[in-house]
Every structure is written in C-alpha cells, then in structure tokens.
Amino acid sequence: MNAPIRTVLVGLGARGRYWAQVMHAEPRCDVIAYVDPAREALERADATFGARPGFTSLDQALAVLEGVDALVLATPPSGREAQLRAACERGLPVLVEKPLALDLVEAARFVAMCEDADVPLMVGLNFRYLAVTTERMRLYRDGVVGRPEFTRFTYERWRDGHRPGINRYPLTMEHPMLWEQSIHHFDLLRFVYGVEPRTVACHAWNPSWSMYAGETNVAALFAFEGGLLANYQGTWQSGWSAPGFEWRTDATAGIVTQFDQFGDLRFARRDEAELISVELPPHEIWVTETAGLLRAFVASLCDAAPLECSARDHLSSLAMVEACIRSSRDRRVVDVHEVLHEALEATA
Ligand SMILES: NC(=O)c1ccc[n+]([C@@H]2O[C@H](COP(=O)([O-])OP(=O)(O)OC[C@H]3O[C@@H](n4cnc5c(N)ncnc54)[C@H](O)[C@@H]3O)[C@@H](O)[C@H]2O)c1
Incomplete structure (x- = not known):
C-alpha cells in the first residue's frame, strides 16, 4: 500500500x-x-x-x-x-x-x-513508544547496570474523575485502576524486561475518601520467569494532588530509575555517588x-x-489484571499463566 x-x-x-x-x-x-x-x-x-x-x-x-x-x-x-x-x-x-x-x-x-x-x-x-522506555531497554541490553533482579513501580495520582474533559465511565466501573491504568504498567513490565509473569499476590482496595465505586488502589507482587520480582503500587486517589512516580530497577551491577512517567531516566553503577541522567529527546506528552x-x-x-x-500479546497483560482481581478477591497467590490458559481454552 x-x-x-x-x-x-x-x-x-x-x-x-x-x-x-x-x-x-x-x-x-x-x-x-x-x-x-x-x-x-x-x-x-x-x-x-x-x-x-x-x-x-x-x-x-x-x-x-x-x-x-x-x-x-x-x-x-x-x-x-x-x-x-x-x-x-x-x-x-x-x-x-x-x-x-x-x-x-x-x-x-x-x-x-x-x-x-x-x-x-x-x-x-x-507508553512502549516513549523515548524513556527505549532508553531504559537500551541500558539493560548494553549491560550498563547488569541483569535486572527486582523492581519497584510506584504510580501515585489524584485523579479527579469529575474534572471537565476527563472520561466519566471509570467512576462507576469495577476495578477502574487495574483495567484502565495498571494495564499500561503491567504491559511495560512485560515489554521492558522481555519476560512473562508467573504468579501474583495482590490487594486492591479503595481509600475511605475515594470518589470511585471500584478500587483505585492496587498493591501487587509479581514473580516473573527467570526470577525477576516486581513490587507494584498504583493509586488514582492519592492523598496529595501532586503526582508521584518512580520506577526503580535493581540489577546485578547497579540501578536504573525513572522519576516521571514520560521521562527523567537516571542510572548508577553500585559505587557511583550520584545518579547519572540519561539524555532524552524533546517530547510532547500524549502526542x-x-x-x-x-x-x-x-x-x-x-x-x-x-x-x-498485537491483541494476542495484549492478552498476557490482561491476564495480569485478571490474576490481580482473583488474588485480591480470594486472598491467595494466583498463577498468571493458568489464568491466561483458562481464557484461551474457554474460547478454543
Ligand atoms: N492510551 C492512553 O494513554 C489512553 C489515555 C486515555 C484513554 N485511553 C483509552 O481510550 C478509550 C477512550 O477513552 P476516553 O478517555 O477517550 O473516553 P471518553 O469517555 O472521554 O470518550 C469516549 C468517546 O467515545 C464515544 N463513543 C461511545 N460509544 C461509541 C460508539 N459506539 N461509537 C463511536 N463513538 C462512541 C463517546 O461519545 C465519547 O465521545 C478507552 O479505552 C481508554 O482506556 C487511552
């Protein structure tokens, strides 16, 4: 064409x-x-x-x-x-x-x-197409800090669901944070590390002041194949209107950390005294x-x-959402692969 x-x-x-x-x-x-x-x-x-x-x-x-x-x-x-x-x-x-x-x-x-x-x-x-994502992957690929072993992903946002210009349906949906927001973060974890999740232990809840009917808070510990552990915490109903974001990965020879969902990427090898900023091209957010x-x-x-x-690949990230919902509901560790497999069987 x-x-x-x-x-x-x-x-x-x-x-x-x-x-x-x-x-x-x-x-x-x-x-x-x-x-x-x-x-x-x-x-x-x-x-x-x-x-x-x-x-x-x-x-x-x-x-x-x-x-x-x-x-x-x-x-x-x-x-x-x-x-x-x-x-x-x-x-x-x-x-x-x-x-x-x-x-x-x-x-x-x-x-x-x-x-x-x-x-x-x-x-x-x-979010896969952000320069900060590409550069983060390059740091791992080039072996700058060694092999990632554990990560902490924190996303804190006061999302006023009644603000003009913002969509309304999340106010009444079930598990709005997981389906609407965490799905991006879970996809990034799979994409950036190039590994699939095995299990998750999750607790999803609503803070007392939440304006949403479904849970806006998610705390989850994912174990990925190969041993990588991801500690995730996300909220749409943070106690403060200023956003908080940090995605830090500890690797065999140093760390990579990101202080803004659209940029601010830094790294340090174990004995370096200061974090080193990674230069990123100019970016118009959402565009x-x-x-x-x-x-x-x-x-x-x-x-x-x-x-x-591809939507087929996306199913593996949606399976992380579904596994979180089950884990939180049943108070147990859930096998993410089994959840995906069940869904594929149901549609075979
Ligand atoms: N990728 C991202 O960063 C990102 C950011 C925001 C929203 N989203 C996603 O985009 C989608 C839309 O979200 P939004 O924030 O624009 O919601 P919205 O409620 O602001 O807008 C949805 C629009 O779709 C229209 N619509 C509803 N049913 C329709 C139909 N059958 N045919 C045609 N139009 C229809 C509505 O009238 C409305 O104008 C959701 O899936 C949301 O998760 C993605």
Missing part, C-alpha cells in the same frame, strides 16, 4: 482528540471520517482538526463510505464487539485503545474472531508517543512490518 491509509476515527472523547491531532499530522494516514454518537464531539472535531464527514455510528459510516482501509477505535472499552465484528466483515485492520475488553475471556474471543478473519488488531500501548504507535500501525500495513502491540 503506497497511498495514505484511508482511516475512520471512531470515538472523539478525551483520547480520541489526541488521536485526531496525531492522525491528521501523519502523512501516511488520511482521516476520511469521524464517528461519535455525540453531535458536539463531531462538531468540535470539524472545527479543531478539519471538517470530515461525521457519523453517529460506525455502521452508518461503513454503509456510506467507500475505500476505507482501516479503523482507529478510541471508544470506551465496553461494547466493542459490534465495531470489531464490522471490521472483520469488511477485512479492515484495527488500532484499538487499551484495554481491549473489560473481561479476559471476551478479549480472547475478540482476538480469535480477528485472527479467523485475518484482520490485524493492534492495541494502543503508547509524540501516540505518533510512534500510529507509525508502527501504518508500517505494518504499508511496509509489511511485523504488527507491534
């Missing part, structure tokens, strides 16, 4: 607006239509990013449009079945926002459906890394590059 990919953007909410900006800026992507049931969202997209035919449902759009090459789905994670089915019926590759579904078995069913239809399904794991994700999608369609962030 040499001409720009004629793409329909479905969902123009908080995330869809970044997608619109990034897709319009990508020369190998041609945004041919917007879809959103909210008329104001369609009008705002026309006014902000450039007028395009607007539709209130994907079915309506696909009935009218000709020459569609691909879909970007930036819709809420519940209710994606009809959209994916429509893509499969027409053989349209899809780039879908995380999490693919709010249920592991359902997600596995979607993966099977797309594979049966030979439809590429990529998941929006934009630069989303553009990298989009370029990877386009390359898989136009240049026959391998599909990155």
Whole structure:
C-alpha cells in the first residue's frame, strides 16, 4: 500500500482528540471520517482538526463510505464487539485503545474472531513508544547496570474523575485502576524486561475518601520467569494532588530509575555517588508517543512490518489484571499463566 491509509476515527472523547491531532499530522494516514454518537464531539472535531464527514455510528459510516482501509477505535472499552465484528466483515485492520475488553475471556474471543478473519488488531500501548522506555531497554541490553533482579513501580495520582474533559465511565466501573491504568504498567513490565509473569499476590482496595465505586488502589507482587520480582503500587486517589512516580530497577551491577512517567531516566553503577541522567529527546506528552504507535500501525500495513502491540500479546497483560482481581478477591497467590490458559481454552 503506497497511498495514505484511508482511516475512520471512531470515538472523539478525551483520547480520541489526541488521536485526531496525531492522525491528521501523519502523512501516511488520511482521516476520511469521524464517528461519535455525540453531535458536539463531531462538531468540535470539524472545527479543531478539519471538517470530515461525521457519523453517529460506525455502521452508518461503513454503509456510506467507500475505500476505507482501516479503523482507529478510541471508544470506551465496553461494547466493542459490534465495531470489531464490522471490521472483520469488511477485512479492515484495527488500532484499538487499551484495554481491549473489560473481561479476559471476551478479549480472547475478540482476538480469535480477528485472527479467523485475518484482520490485524493492534492495541494502543503508547507508553512502549516513549523515548524513556527505549532508553531504559537500551541500558539493560548494553549491560550498563547488569541483569535486572527486582523492581519497584510506584504510580501515585489524584485523579479527579469529575474534572471537565476527563472520561466519566471509570467512576462507576469495577476495578477502574487495574483495567484502565495498571494495564499500561503491567504491559511495560512485560515489554521492558522481555519476560512473562508467573504468579501474583495482590490487594486492591479503595481509600475511605475515594470518589470511585471500584478500587483505585492496587498493591501487587509479581514473580516473573527467570526470577525477576516486581513490587507494584498504583493509586488514582492519592492523598496529595501532586503526582508521584518512580520506577526503580535493581540489577546485578547497579540501578536504573525513572522519576516521571514520560521521562527523567537516571542510572548508577553500585559505587557511583550520584545518579547519572540519561539524555532524552524533546517530547510532547500524549502526542509524540501516540505518533510512534500510529507509525508502527501504518508500517505494518504499508511496509509489511511485523504488527507491534498485537491483541494476542495484549492478552498476557490482561491476564495480569485478571490474576490481580482473583488474588485480591480470594486472598491467595494466583498463577498468571493458568489464568491466561483458562481464557484461551474457554474460547478454543
Ligand atoms: N492510551 C492512553 O494513554 C489512553 C489515555 C486515555 C484513554 N485511553 C483509552 O481510550 C478509550 C477512550 O477513552 P476516553 O478517555 O477517550 O473516553 P471518553 O469517555 O472521554 O470518550 C469516549 C468517546 O467515545 C464515544 N463513543 C461511545 N460509544 C461509541 C460508539 N459506539 N461509537 C463511536 N463513538 C462512541 C463517546 O461519545 C465519547 O465521545 C478507552 O479505552 C481508554 O482506556 C487511552
């Protein structure tokens, strides 16, 4: 495929607006239509990013449009079945926002459906495309601090779920932190260390002041194959509005640590007195890394590059979420691989 990919953007909410900006800026992507049931969202997209035919449902759009090459789905994670089915019926590759579904078995069913239809399904794991992620992986690959053995991942955020411009559905969903936020962090752990989790002991809960119906706090200890241990703590209802982030890895000859989810990477070998900062290129948050994700999608369609962030791979990160839910509910250590295997069996 040499001409720009004629793409329909479905969902123009908080995330869809970044997608619109990034897709319009990508020369190998041609945004041919917007879809959103909210008329104001369609009008705002026309006014902000450039007028395009607007539709209130994907079915309506696909009935009218000709020459569609691909879909970007930036819709809420519940209710994606009809959209994916429509893509499969027409053989349209899809780039879908995380999490693919709010249920592991359902997600596995979607993966099977797309594979049966030979439809590429990529998941929006934009944090993989941050320079800080690439540089962290390079430090390990080049053996700068030796082999990682244990890590502490801390994400503390006061997320006001009522703030204008932010999505509303997490306020009432079950396990909002795990499905919506920790999924990114769990994916990063698998991606950066290149190993799969074996077991997890998790406790998920809500602090007394939480505005969310489901748990916003997650504490989990993952044991990965090869022995790596990951101590994870995430919250959306931190006691302080200033965000806290630290992802520190202790390795055989030193540490790598990151103080901001979009940057601030440092390392030290065991006897070094000070941490050394790693130089990173300039970055526009939510934009630069989303553009990298989009370029990877386009390359898989136009240049026959391998599909990155495949939905099948994503199932292994969703299995970490599901294993955390079971571990917290049953107060026991859960085998993550078994959870994944069960879901795959259920859809075989
Ligand atoms: N990768 C990231 O960094 C990141 C960041 C934020 C959100 N997200 C993900 O993006 C997705 C959307 O989240 P959001 O924050 O934009 O939510 P949102 O509620 O702000 O926006 C969702 C939009 O989708 C529209 N919509 C709902 N059903 C639709 C349908 N059937 N067809 C077309 N449009 C429909 C809504 O009208 C709304 O405009 C979620 O999966 C979320 O987890 C990802």
